[in-house]
Amino acid sequence: xxxxxxxxxxxxxxxxxxxxxxxxxxxxxxxxxxxxxxxxxxxxxxxxxxxxxxxxxxxxxxxxxxxxxxxxxxxxxxxxxxxxxxxxxxxxxxxxxxxxxxxxxxxxxxxxxxxxxxxxxxxxxxxxxxxxxxxxxxxxxxxxxxxxxxxxxxxxxxxxxxxxxxxxxxxxxxxxxxx
Numbered sequence: 001x002x003x004x005x006x007x008x009x010x011x012x013x014x015x016x017x018x019x020x021x022x023x024x025x026x027x028x029x030x031x032x033x034x035x036x037x038x039x040x041x042x043x044x045x046x047x048x049x050x051x052x053x054x055x056x057x058x059x060x061x062x063x064x065x066x067x068x069x070x071x072x073x074x075x076x077x078x079x080x081x082x083x084x085x086x087x088x089x090x091x092x093x094x095x096x097x098x099x100x101x102x103x104x105x106x107x108x109x110x111x112x113x114x115x116x117x118x119x120x121x122x123x124x125x126x127x128x129x130x131x132x133x134x135x136x137x138x139x140x141x142x143x144x145x146x147x148x149x150x151x152x153x154x155x156x157x158x159x160x161x162x163x164x165x166x167x168x169x170x171x172x173x174x175x176x177x178x179x
Contacts, residue, residue: 050111052087061121061139063087065113068133069106077128077137085115085126087135120144 053064065087067075075089089111093104117123117139125140 050113052113052115054115059141061118061141063115063137063139065111065135065137066133067111067130067135070111070130070133072130075128075130075135077126077135079117079123079126082123083117083121085117085137085139086112087137088112
């Protein structure tokens with residue numbers, strides 16, 4: 001829910017607090033027996049507001065995530081649950097003494113994106129580069145498994161007395177009794 005309260009002379013901190021209450025209130029009023037936590041709602045909103053692209057190359061996957069205004073130290077990239085790539089960061093408004101914001105349109109807050117990695121993703125070969133507010137995460141692919149070669153069994157030449165050993169019931173492969 002977007003409400004513009006700047007016309008009422010409210011400061012940006014109050015506007016942000018009211019917006020957060022409205023966001024959480026929408027979820028809490030639902031008829032669900034266990035409404036989602038505030039952190040869950042905040043993360044869901046952060047994921048929805050963080051644009052990303054995924055590109056598949058022959059030997060890798062590339063995840064491109066917009067992270068405008070964030071420095072390298074403010075961005076975290078990690079893998080959780082052995083196959084979920086998590087990209088996160090948080091942009092905070094710097095507080096300056098004696099400064100009044102006339103207009104605030106740039107998004108402030110948490111940026112978050114989660115990607116389920118394919119089975120052929122190499123978890124030990126992940127790299128990330130941030131340039132001009134665009135984070136590029138490269139995940140190399142594992143080499144394809146080699147096809148299983150058929151097992152060849154050598155056939156030996158021998159006399160009938162050298163047939164396979166009898167089974168425990170005393171019968172040979174053809175079902176006749178050995179003496």
